[in-house]
Amino acid sequence: MVEVGAVAPDFTLHDQNRQRVALSSFRGSKHVLLVFYPFAFSGICTGELCRVRDELATYEAGDVQVLGVSVDTPFSLKAWSAEQGYGFPLLSDFWPHGEVARAYGVFDEKSGMAVRGTFLVDVAGVVRYAEVNGPGEPRDQEAWKKAVAALS
Template sequence: MAGEGLSVGAVAPDFTLPDANKAPVALSSFRGRQPVLLVFYPFAFSSVCTGELCQLRDELAAFVDAGVQVLAISTDTSQSLKAWGTEQGFQFPLLSDFWPHGEVAKAYDVFFDKAGMALRGTFLVDVDGVIRFAEVNGPGQARDQVAWQRAVTALVLSRS
């Protein structure tokens, strides 16, 4: 499997990936403006990923209210992400790390080479591009999103 993911305190590697509409989204475009929650997941349309991202969709207001941009990343194609995002009503960008295959997941040390997919890596990146929360779960292990919300709250409080 992949490694343990990047550590808290590391500088988040910049990237530019196409969203579901093939528009480029760069992590660096948020630097100096707002924190970003990066949510890597294995595959669109899979049951655990759908459950996790639907929970994120349903609780998105907590992140938006805190000024955090959510970016969800998988190795699926943009076309697949568009169909899935439309079906599920996701209101945050779904980014395609399809080609070069898994390069961003590799940069964050969450690429599962044997299966050609990202693990469930979650990284909260502050406005300076530093990782303030990091978590990596295996393919079948759903994440506890309460930890993300605590990390966002702590980040917001530290900026106050």
């Protein structure tokens, strides 16, 4: 897992609209909350990302760009985003399969999916918060908000 204090591995992935999104494009302008999750349309993932959606203003107020990341295709991410009304990019780590999740140490080789990894990257590209939860284990999003507040 990428540790707190390390430079976040850069990447470029396609979002649900097949637009390229690079982590480095936010350097110097916004913090980034990377939310890795196993699969679109699954119960715990939907609950977690709906809460992020409902509390998005909290992150935006802290100059934080939320980026969801999974191994799903952009096409399934687009359908899921439209269904749930997510107002932040969902990035496809589909091919090479799980390459970004591997770089962050949150790829489960046995199941072929990302586990629930959360990383807060500051405007300089340094990881300021890192948490990994196993399959079926929901995250404590209050900890994310505390980490965001500590950046201000």
